[in-house]
Amino acid sequence: MKPSLGRIVHYRGKHGYQAMRAAIVTVDGHSLDPRGVEDGVIPPLTDEYHVHLWVFTPGEAGGFTEYNVPCGEPFEHQPGQELPPGSWGWPPRV
Template sequence: MERPTTGRIVRYRGRQGLQAIRAAIVTADVDTLDPEGVQVGAVPPLESPLHAHLWVFTPGARGGFHEYNVPPGDLPGTWHWPA
């Protein structure tokens, strides 16, 4: 599987409710994650090179939300490449 990289668009399957699939952008990958931010607890670490931090886009006034350390897959709470 191709590793996620910062700035790329992926699809994220929600963890709750309808588990809707939404567009998301990779905000950090293993190469761009700030180690000082992890060290001070400002941002969570990534468990593997295939995990990513995401900004998930939503319709409506809120606009979106962060998801951290998201693994690839097809289950709720995972990301995958657009078809």
């Protein structure tokens, strides 16, 4: 399933403890503004499975932006499987 604007995903950090966090898709292939890319305001996306994310974190900051994040798996994330650092995946069904 392709990512879409506003969907909640899981994101594994690429630095430090590489903790799993909740994130929301802020830009997908359909919502990317090409003028923003041309002006250098926003990075491009590599392909239809890369997204820009807002990653939610505990603490004062509340979160941070990650750009051009790849999908860490081809299909739905399964319990017990870990996402590679610096990638997003679908939350497991409960």
